[in-house]
Amino acid sequence: MGLVLGIVSLALLVFQLLLIARAVLDWSIVLAGPSAPGGVRSKLIAAVWRVTEPVLAPVRRALPPLRFGGVGIDLAFIVVFLGIILLRAILGRLY
Numbered sequence: 001m002g003l004v005l006g007i008v009s010l011a012l013l014v015f016q017l018l019l020i021a022r023a024v025l026d027w028s029i030v031l032a033g034p035s036a037p038g039g040v041r042s043k044l045i046a047a048v049w050r051v052t053e054p055v056l057a058p059v060r061r062a063l064p065p066l067r068f069g070g071v072g073i074d075l076a077f078i079v080v081f082l083g084i085i086l087l088r089a090i091l092g093r094l095y
Contacts, residue, residue: 005095009088015055016084019077022048055080 025045028035035041060076 002095005091009091009095012084012088012091015052016081016088018048018051019081019084022052023077 021044025041025048028041029045035045056074056076059079060074063075063079065072065074065076
């Protein structure tokens, strides 16, 4: 049972790191502008998006982004990220 919990915890950690990568890549678009089609950054963004969006999209439908003028805060990202932290803490107690 401990091996299974360890693998699940590792998978959650990897997903958490992918969420951080998504945030950094999203900010790179804001700060550096759009990436060139076929470029390394473009491929990284597409890969990270493909992995994280299936988890974020349903949460985003339930919790739409908060709008403050021209700024939007993605609550789905925050909820999923905090949910992973909570799940990993629970798994850590069980493990």
